[in-house]
Amino acid sequence: MTTDLTAFAHSVFEAQPFSRFLAAELTDVGPDSAEIRVRNRPELQQQHGFLHGGVISYLADNALTFAGGLALGGDALTAEYKINYSRPAIGETAVARAFALTTTRRQAVCQCTVHMLGDGEERLVAVAQGTIVVAAKD
Template structure:
């Protein structure tokens, strides 16, 4: 696949995700075995202390891992499993999930992701780290 084909394919899949649209997430960039998803951090996505809700961070990590793995596998994919470590509370203007593939086989890929909190100066602070196994979707 050419880079343009890859981007078009990824955008089609992302646009078909109602939950991503509901949250206001955006597919920022993709490449062979990598993906970035961003999300503006609005008050309704925070918990009682004003930090990003853990479920929002988990969503970003899961989706970015799956996009990175799916693109490495050459098609539509699903998360088989993932582990998430919260590193520090996330606060700022937006969140950015940056995922890459570590290993790819015929049916599965192992990927890692860092979720960053971005402030108004453009500074990024790591707030979570994830690793997961992504499998090809069966038609």
């Protein structure tokens, strides 16, 4: 992984108003992978006290896009993705880890797992898969 691509990934992440709003952190990047975290707090929870599914979905979508974009070597967008929620998101921090499964010149198919960290444990709460494409220049 070149320093330039890592710096590019962080500059793109820092330019995302919604990521700043959620206080999300891009905690790791690789040539075809990304990790994003969000600390659980009351304003991000649903009525049962679980981290809201929309926040989990944001994490999966953004991690998929970063992993795919890094694998494609630049700016990218999500063309589609699917998410499966496996259990309520209870814990201190949500962490999404995504990687590219396969890459062509124009798209990457990526997978992501989202876990909740808390009490020294990590529990899987969602799994997602998506297609990431090179951002159009027009």
